[in-house]
Amino acid sequence: MNLAGIAHIQLSVTDFARSREFYRALCEHFEMHCQYDAPGNETERGILYYIGGKTGLLIRPVNPEHAQARHHQYQPGLHHLCFRARSREDIDGFHAFFARTLAGLGGKLVQPPQEGPWAPGYYSILFEDPDGIRLEINHVPGKGNLAEGVTLPIRERVPGGVPEQES
Numbered sequence: 001m002n003l004a005g006i007a008h009i010q011l012s013v014t015d016f017a018r019s020r021e022f023y024r025a026l027c028e029h030f031e032m033h034c035q036y037d038a039p040g041n042e043t044e045r046g047i048l049y050y051i052g053g054k055t056g057l058l059i060r061p062v063n064p065e066h067a068q069a070r071h072h073q074y075q076p077g078l079h080h081l082c083f084r085a086r087s088r089e090d091i092d093g094f095h096a097f098f099a100r101t102l103a104g105l106g107g108k109l110v111q112p113p114q115e116g117p118w119a120p121g122y123y124s125i126l127f128e129d130p131d132g133i134r135l136e137i138n139h140v141p142g143k144g145n146l147a148e149g150v151t152l153p154i155r156e157r158v159p160g161g162v163p164e165q166e167s
Helices: 016-029 088-105
Strands: 009-013 033-038 047-052 055-061 080-084 108-115 123-128 134-139
Touching (some): 009 016, 016 033, 016 047, 016 088, 088 108
Antiparallel strands (some): 033 047, 047 055, 108 123, 123 134
């Protein structure tokens, strides 16, 4: 089977109202379309679901007993989620948008736009949502590590890395 991509990702958040504002701004910046946006009530969980860019991003509140928890990338589950940009300029533009909008909605910048060693031309920005869920946007020109002449799997360890997440 030749996989077509990831259909959707669902993230669980501790403060749905706060995260709803953060992810609305993020998804609208990505020019995604809102399919569902309901705050929820005593009998039904809230839901925020955006589609576009060949994927969907769904946000729902955690169970009440987990409301005080904070996501950590080295606990079981999601380490981070990376979106693919069409150009380096998109990432630079996102950096300005992050500072202007998402930082005020609880986002935390982890690494500003920079090149990385993971593929030829790799360029990315790394940030966290209000729950500490790590998000990345990258751009890799051409076919990246799927280009002709690149031998996979790459056996040597990639130098560098990203900062450890605060506990």
